[in-house]
Amino acid sequence: MLRGLxxxxxxxxxxxxxxxxxxxxxxxESSFFPIPPDVLLVPIILAQRDRAFKIAAWxxxxxxxxxxxxxxxxYLLYESVxxxxxxxxxxxxxxxxxxxWYQDWGAWIILIKGLTPIPYKLVTIASGIAGYDFFLFVLxxxxxxxARFFLEAWLLKRYGEPxxxxxxxxxxxxxxxxxxxxxxxxxxVKFVV
Numbered sequence: 001m002l003r004g005l006x007x008x009x010x011x012x013x014x015x016x017x018x019x020x021x022x023x024x025x026x027x028x029e030s031s032f033f034p035i036p037p038d039v040l041l042v043p044i045i046l047a048q049r050d051r052a053f054k055i056a057a058w059x060x061x062x063x064x065x066x067x068x069x070x071x072x073x074x075y076l077l078y079e080s081v082x083x084x085x086x087x088x089x090x091x092x093x094x095x096x097x098x099x100x101w102y103q104d105w106g107a108w109i110i111l112i113k114g115l116t117p118i119p120y121k122l123v124t125i126a127s128g129i130a131g132y133d134f135f136l137f138v139l140x141x142x143x144x145x146x147a148r149f150f151l152e153a154w155l156l157k158r159y160g161e162p163x164x165x166x167x168x169x170x171x172x173x174x175x176x177x178x179x180x181x182x183x184x185x186x187x188x189v190k191f192v193v
Contacts, residue, residue: 013040013047019055023062030066030120030145031073032085037063041149045156046164056146056153063145064138067124071137074128082125089122095129102130107140114144 012018022044026037041059045052073082086092101109106127113123127137156163 013043018044018047019058022055023058026059026062027066027069030063030124031070032121034119036119037149038152041152042156045153046160049157049160052153052157052160053150056149059149060142060146063120063149064141067120067141067145068138070121070124071128071132071134074125075131076128078125078129082129085121085125086129089119091122095126098126099130102126102132106130106132107136110137110140111144114141115148120145 012021018040022037022040025033025035025040029036037059041055045055048055073085083092086095091098110123110127110132114120124137124141
């Protein structure tokens with residue numbers, strides 16, 4: 001089953017709709033969607049290594065645009081959509097504390113969380129709720145999301161073939177590791193952050 005899913009993903013990643021799907025997921029993840037764009041970014045770059053930096057640029061642009069939408073949800077629609085999304089992710093009781101952190105640490109919060117697998121939508125919506133400086137938010141989003149996606153692109157462009165071979169030979173182990181990492185990430189987001 002995993003092998004079939006992997007083969008389908010790699011075929012899709014080299015197909016004509018792969019970039020559009022990545023753009024959609026990258027935009028949505030920064031404002032409301034729970035799945036990170038890396039799920040598509042990695043196989044697409046592995047399938048199209050000669051376009052790695054172009055793909056990373058599109059992923060970054062879509063993520064920042066989605067971040068602007070997330071900021072708008074927090075800033076303009078908090079009472080309706082924003083509050084509901086924050087509650088869905090289990091942060092309803094922590095939003096006031098987060099606003100206080102933003103007063104002193106806003107830039108660092110954006111930069112650090114933008115590099116990690118912690119859902120960026122929480123940062124974008126919270127930035128809007130806190131009324132964080134919009135232009136600084138956009139600039140920091142470009143820096144942090146760009147750094148993350150371009151680093152991934154560079155690593156995959158440079159080491160893509162050995163990575164692909166490793167994934168293909170150790171697919172079950174890789175998938176189990178991704179699953180464990182995702183669970184740990186959700187636990188950290190839920191109970192630590």
